[in-house]
Amino acid sequence: LESQAQLNQFGNWLSARKQQWRLERRKRQRHRVEPPGVLTEDEKTCSATGASSFECDADDPNPCARKSNNNQTMYFDEILEDEEERLTSKEEKTSCQPMDITWIFDSQYGAPDDIIVNIMTYLLPSDHGNLLCLSFGTNFIFKQRSDMWKTLCPKHWVLPRRPRKSWCVMYITKIRAEEEASRKRSDDLLIKANIIIDKGDKLEKLMKLVRKGEKDFEFSVNYTSGVVLERNSLTNIAVIAKRHKIIKWLIEKKGADIESCDRGNFTPLMNAAWNGDKHIIRYLLGKGCDRTKVGYNHFSQGLAPATFKGLCAEGWARKRGHDEVADLIRFGL
Secondary structure: HHHHHHHHHHHHHHHHHHHHHHHHOOOOOHHHOOOOOOOOOHHHHHHHHHOOOHHHHHHHHHHHHHHHHHHHHHHHHHHHHHHHHHHHHHHHHHHOOOOOHEEEEEHOOOOHHOOOOOOHHHOOOOHHHHHHHOOOHHHHHHHHHHHHHHHHHOOOOOOOOOOOOHHHHHHHHHHHHHHHHHHHHHHHHHHHHHHHHOOOOOOOHHHHHHHHHHHHHHOOOOOOOOOOOOOOOOOHHHOOOOOHHHHHHHHHOOOOOOOOOOOOOOOOHHHHHHHHHHHHHHHHHHOOOOOOOOOOOOOOOOOOOOOOOOOOHHHHHHHHOOOHHHHHHHHHO
């Protein structure tokens, strides 16, 4: 019964792949531009015999198969036409010129400071300084709103009565300094977590460390550093070290991203395929991870050549000699 169920599952997968392949083939046929006056194979046959297309269709030995193929082609054409209409409407929407709303931020004609502060709260504090780079006029307008920048300052800051710099410069400078300090603390926590994971599947120690980081400086389990650990997140580090308890806790309890990637675009599934870890691969596939993503080089290897187009998780498993793991990724059995 189990083998029959696996065969049925494989048959369903194969029929779906066939439909996808036929749809892609029909898409290529529609995009293929033929010069005028070029005859199709059926037209060439009819013209060679001197018969009309109706007579050729009447002499067809298998008209039912031809009719079913025509119906299938019409079905695929409808799908492709709907997709093209959606893309065209999306392009028309994105091609519209953006509305000029810089006047809203002008203190003489636009909204008052409290409204602008409310608008700014929907942006990340790190993006507030980018508003000064829109244009020279916008830069001048924003710098004139001293009360707005003073209101944006967090409550835990100690503000001077007579600042030597403008409120705009002081706010942006302190925000960037706080972000840099938070980045350094996150890097230190990531290094400590890596040491814990290397020693074993010690979930309790890691839980205490992560909770302390979340309480002190809002640490995120999806954080990746551009300086340490080859841009690996906690999930990738746990998969590399084969720490099953930690992986399940990060994904199920903390909502970690199962598609996080390192500097070589290696996802947790690719790292598990590199190690040949069937248990983690089954778990990640059950969570719906993408098996078609392409990675270029493992963190333990050097940089790949520029001509290398990368491999998916199945390809890396076969390259490492894990054929059973590759079949598991491909068929999901």
